[in-house]
Amino acid sequence: MEEFALIERLVRDLPTRPEVLVPAGDDCAVIRAEGTGRDWLFKTDAVVEGVHFTAEAPPEKIGRKALARCLSDVAAMGGHPLAALVTVGLAQGYDPEQVQRVYAGLAELARRYEVAIVGGETTRNPGGMFLSVALWGWVPAGRAVLRSGARVGDAIFVTGELGGSAAGKHLDFEPRLAQARWLVEHFEIHAMIDLSDGLAGDLRHLLRASGVGAELLKRAIPISRAAKEAALRSSTAKPPLVAALTDGEDFELLFTVASRDAVPLMDAWKKAFPDLKLTCIGKILAEPTLVLRDRQGVQPLSLQGYQHFSRDPSGTGY
């Protein structure tokens, strides 16, 4: 069974409560907090030795990554992080020094984003280190940006450059919290998701949740230097465009706005974030398909995002 099919079965008929506004299935769960003017956000994410990092990775970066993945999900809701719980599974004969360095990297990022680390768990894990973070945050009541709000005619934007994250970015990417807050404060963001499974896969999640389709402009896809360099170095590497469409762990923001907002948004963005690229990569269609437009015309985009139990370095949150 492939991973998304398993998750679909797992999340069917999960117990819920009246306060739960958005259950499993978006970047974060959203729960109404009566009397506070806020909605709560909840997200959990894990990084595992031999899956998301190797034993040689700098321990500080492993800890940093575990928290940064959750922060990226809070950003994708337009939210603010508050507090985290940290679970660490350790193989027998683990190195206490390594564990302390993992924690130090995690705590440093937490301090930067004013996240309290309020508890955790240590336990044995025979296969190696397993690091799971649960994050609690908030958005102003009713203002969480979901995957499901894309509308026909919307312009599709993506921050940064895509592909080749495995060369290094996956260990030290910056969660786009400041950018996401700025976006929701200045524009009506219809739908948003963070890129963890790759552009093609995550855009499909957003399209499916919104019941729409999309056309991407091939020459607009922002391809990272790492993806280009990988293709130059090895003839068996993915072509750069394919890497940008399918590599996991970009942790950039993908979002849609009404087409009339597209130009004002680009102009304001350049002033607010002169050092971070923002690209309009396509538009939302009524027809529920994903197509790629180039000079020759339009063709269906068959590429998938990574499936985590086959070849993906990433896990799947829900």
Next chain:
Amino acid sequence: MEEFALIERLVRDLPTRPEVLVPAGDDCAVIRAEGTGRDWLFKTDAVVEGVHFTAEAPPEKIGRKALARCLSDVAAMGGHPLAALVTVGLAQGYDPEQVQRVYAGLAELARRYEVAIVGGETTRNPGGMFLSVALWGWVPAGRAVLRSGARVGDAIFVTGELGGSAAGKHLDFEPRLAQARWLVEHFEIHAMIDLSDGLAGDLRHLLRASGVGAELLKRAIPISRAAKEAALRSSTAKPPLVAALTDGEDFELLFTVASRDAVPLMDAWKKAFPDLKLTCIGKILAEPTLVLRDRQGVQPLSLQGYQHFSRDPSGTGY
């Protein structure tokens, strides 16, 4: 390095926020929720294949246990659970049917206690199944029962019977949520902890947090039938009293009240919970030691609770 020493290093200087009333170190973290009349509780706990359960354990009970451990911690604060996140690490070649049964057991217990399951994560874990639950709950503002409130002269109570949990109870214990709520509604509970590391170890946690000591009455310790039977079956098993003092995963409540409340509490308890034993096992002393009284007099209790990286089936939350 032994586990508690590692955890002490890890939780030193963790980032916090002004809203955090109780950081890492009690059964749950407590965070003030302005405007709601509530304080939030947060707890995470994990169960791991080959550590907390074997591959032969019924999958439903594995899922049930993962959530029940967190519920037991919320009970120990006198709190109410609300919502959970579930992280599942799976070995390659995992059985989707088994995963669905794990989830079914977890969801069934969640429904019984009106806990929403609002999200999660699936990922690979080379060593086998790793199941981590993060739980969010609440107590009336300012009413969380901490480990640190025990006062000299307090009577020490424990629910149920202790020891021998590994024979079966660890997979289907009932978290003492109803009892804990009743206790905090009817009496002034000074300090409370749930028994996960064994009576001797967890009582030491409580004494240390409160800056006090205790005298236990040897003949009062409630020993489970499972602990007695294990001692009869094998000459190498722990003596039953030692099992009751040191076996992990009892998941009963240990708490203290003013001595004047001891008799009224026992009387009221028998009416409220006629099927669950409640035992006064000793009293709180000013001197910060733990001693055991029998007919010969008083002697220091040197037994420890389990250390999780050596022989304990349990992990350590903080």
